[in-house]
Amino acid sequence: MPSTVADVIVRTMSKFGVKRIYGIPGDSIDPLVDALRRNKEVQYIQVRHEEGAAFEASVEAELTGNLAACMGTSGPGSIHLLNGLYNAKMQGVPVIALTGQVESSLLGSDYFQEVNLVKLFDDVAVFNMMIANPENAGYIVWRAMREAIIKRGVSHVNLPVDVLRMNAEEYSAEFNFNIGYAPDLAKARDAIDKSKRPLVFIGGGTRRYGELVNAFAEKIGAPIVYALNGKGVISDYDNKVLGGIGLLGTKPSIEGLDKADLIIMLGSSFPYVTFIPENKDIIQVDVNPQNLGKRIDVKYPIVSDVGQFLTNITPMLKEKEDKFYLEMKGSKERWLEELSKLENANSEPIKPQRVAFELSRRFESGVVIVDTGNVTMWGSRNFKANGKQKFVFSSWLGSMGVGIPGSAAASSLGERSLALVGDGGFIMTSSELITAKKYNLPIKVVIFNNSKLGMIKFEQEVMGYPEWGVDLYNPDFSKFAESIGIHGYHVEKPSELEKTIEQFLGDEAPAVLDVVVDPNERPMPPKLNFTQAKNYVISIFKEKLEPVE
Numbered sequence: 001m002p003s004t005v006a007d008v009i010v011r012t013m014s015k016f017g018v019k020r021i022y023g024i025p026g027d028s029i030d031p032l033v034d035a036l037r038r039n040k041e042v043q044y045i046q047v048r049h050e051e052g053a054a055f056e057a058s059v060e061a062e063l064t065g066n067l068a069a070c071m072g073t074s075g076p077g078s079i080h081l082l083n084g085l086y087n088a089k090m091q092g093v094p095v096i097a098l099t100g101q102v103e104s105s106l107l108g109s110d111y112f113q114e115v116n117l118v119k120l121f122d123d124v125a126v127f128n129m130m131i132a133n134p135e136n137a138g139y140i141v142w143r144a145m146r147e148a149i150i151k152r153g154v155s156h157v158n159l160p161v162d163v164l165r166m167n168a169e170e171y172s173a174e175f176n177f178n179i180g181y182a183p184d185l186a187k188a189r190d191a192i193d194k195s196k197r198p199l200v201f202i203g204g205g206t207r208r209y210g211e212l213v214n215a216f217a218e219k220i221g222a223p224i225v226y227a228l229n230g231k232g233v234i235s236d237y238d239n240k241v242l243g244g245i246g247l248l249g250t251k252p253s254i255e256g257l258d259k260a261d262l263i264i265m266l267g268s269s270f271p272y273v274t275f276i277p278e279n280k281d282i283i284q285v286d287v288n289p290q291n292l293g294k295r296i297d298v299k300y301p302i303v304s305d306v307g308q309f310l311t312n313i314t315p316m317l318k319e320k321e322d323k324f325y326l327e328m329k330g331s332k333e334r335w336l337e338e339l340s341k342l343e344n345a346n347s348e349p350i351k352p353q354r355v356a357f358e359l360s361r362r363f364e365s366g367v368v369i370v371d372t373g374n375v376t377m378w379g380s381r382n383f384k385a386n387g388k389q390k391f392v393f394s395s396w397l398g399s400m401g402v403g404i405p406g407s408a409a410a411s412s413l414g415e416r417s418l419a420l421v422g423d424g425g426f427i428m429t430s431s432e433l434i435t436a437k438k439y440n441l442p443i444k445v446v447i448f449n450n451s452k453l454g455m456i457k458f459e460q461e462v463m464g465y466p467e468w469g470v471d472l473y474n475p476d477f478s479k480f481a482e483s484i485g486i487h488g489y490h491v492e493k494p495s496e497l498e499k500t501i502e503q504f505l506g507d508e509a510p511a512v513l514d515v516v517v518d519p520n521e522r523p524m525p526p527k528l529n530f531t532q533a534k535n536y537v538i539s540i541f542k543e544k545l546e547p548v549e
Contacts, residue, residue, distance in 0.1 A: 026073020054084020205267015
């Protein structure tokens with residue numbers, strides 16, 4: 001039996017290592033769905049909203065580093081993919097998006113559900129093409145997947161339904177996944193050796209290289225700060241780790257950056273460059289040359305995979321008395337003492353900081369998906385990473401709703417998963433709880449329920465506006481979960497929190513924990529330059545550090 005274009009697409013996905021595809025069936029992609037039914041190597045995961053499908057593909061690609069896939073039918077089904085695909089684009093992860101289209105003979109006639117999806121997807125995709133002829137279909141899908149992997153982004157292929165049914169042949173070329181670089185490290189090594197106060201700044205490119213990062217920082221005596229995507233690469237309890245930087249940062253990280261004479265940026269193209277002091281010598285290591293010096297002046301740009309760089313760089317060992325991170329020890333200890341006051345508070349309503357901290361004590365390994373909003377602050381600062389958890393944020397797009405589908409994707413990979421979500425973000429993608437139940441994915445979802453769009457509330461206050469339009473009418477989330485067949489837990493009193501968390505995390509089935517938290521707990525103001533951030537932290541925590549004029 002000859003192969004169709006749909007068959008070729010599925011077999012090509014399998015050759016590129018795609019294990020599953022997330023989506024919803026529809027008439028324009030039914031030939032592709034049937035090819036998936038007949039193929040045993042790529043699993044079809046039925047979601048309940050295409051936004052969830054794209055989020056799940058994005059998070060899977062981020063966790064594995066491999067190509068992931070999603071699909072949508074013609075018109076609205078594929079339009080729904082866009083938000084999750086923008087998350088993949090901005091996280092820099094490889095995703096193939098397959099979208100249905102009306103029959104090719106009807107294109108241009110304003111037919112039912114005819115949308116120019118190639119034009120619509122032009123901004124989100126690194127490769128964007130309609131298959132118009134079955135003779136080059138094999139090449140188009142092969143190239144789309146190749147481009148997604150090489151360029152670390154979204155490839156989009158639009159599929160007219162009649163073309164999907166036509167006969168086609170696979171493109172037979174092999175693809176080499178191992179693309180390496182041989183940078184000149186001599187100048188960077190000399191700069192590190194001469195530095196008295198080097199500081200290591202890590203991002204998402206350091207994932208899977210935690211041991212190498214730790215050994216490197218220890219050797220040169222450098223404290224470690226992290227962008228959001230670097231959370232969890234090294235344990236927050238390690239005495240070298242000063243915490244996050246940026247809008248969700250910590251006081252010792254700001255102080256460490258201020259004192260450093262050399263900043264070594266590994267796998268990060270950090271956006272909030274106003275938090276990086278000016279006139280610092282910077283080494284930036286990134287596998288993508290487009291990221292080097294994109295936002296700040298970099299003295300030593302190095303195109304390299306972080307693992308290759310750390311394996312081949314050979315700086316001198318600094319003696320104990322010369323290790324900069326020891327100088328920062330007192331600052332970190334004072335910061336942790338301040339955080340502990342709220343992390344152990346017994347006040348009612350429950351402090352969100354305490355919820356995050358208690359969860360970190362008990363969820364000792366697995367994937368933590370942190371949604372967007374105030375919960376991002378609590379997840380970044382107060383959920384203490386021990387080096388055994390993996391963290392996923394919508395750190396570049398900042399989209400609410402990533403928590404539940406992201407947790408489902410992690411669980412599909414066989415990972416233990418925990419989602420920290422606000423009540424606003426929960427409702428946006430709560431339909432993916434049904435996906436978790438359908439496939440018996442034992443996800444754990446914790447709702448920080450303050451009955452408000454908390455981050456927007458605070459932004460309004462900072463900008464001088466009255467609080468308005470941010471109150472949320474919420475259902476009983478525990479009963480909402482139970483209506484799906486998922487175990488629901490609810491807690492309002494601090495005295496009940498620890499016991500309920502233990503029961504919740506010990507539940508072998510999918511479960512939702514609804515925690516009523518203090519709606520007036522303030523996050524870091526949303527927009528600050530470096531000087532303002534430093535002064536703000538000083539004013540809040542009243543540390544004896546001279547303000548910057």
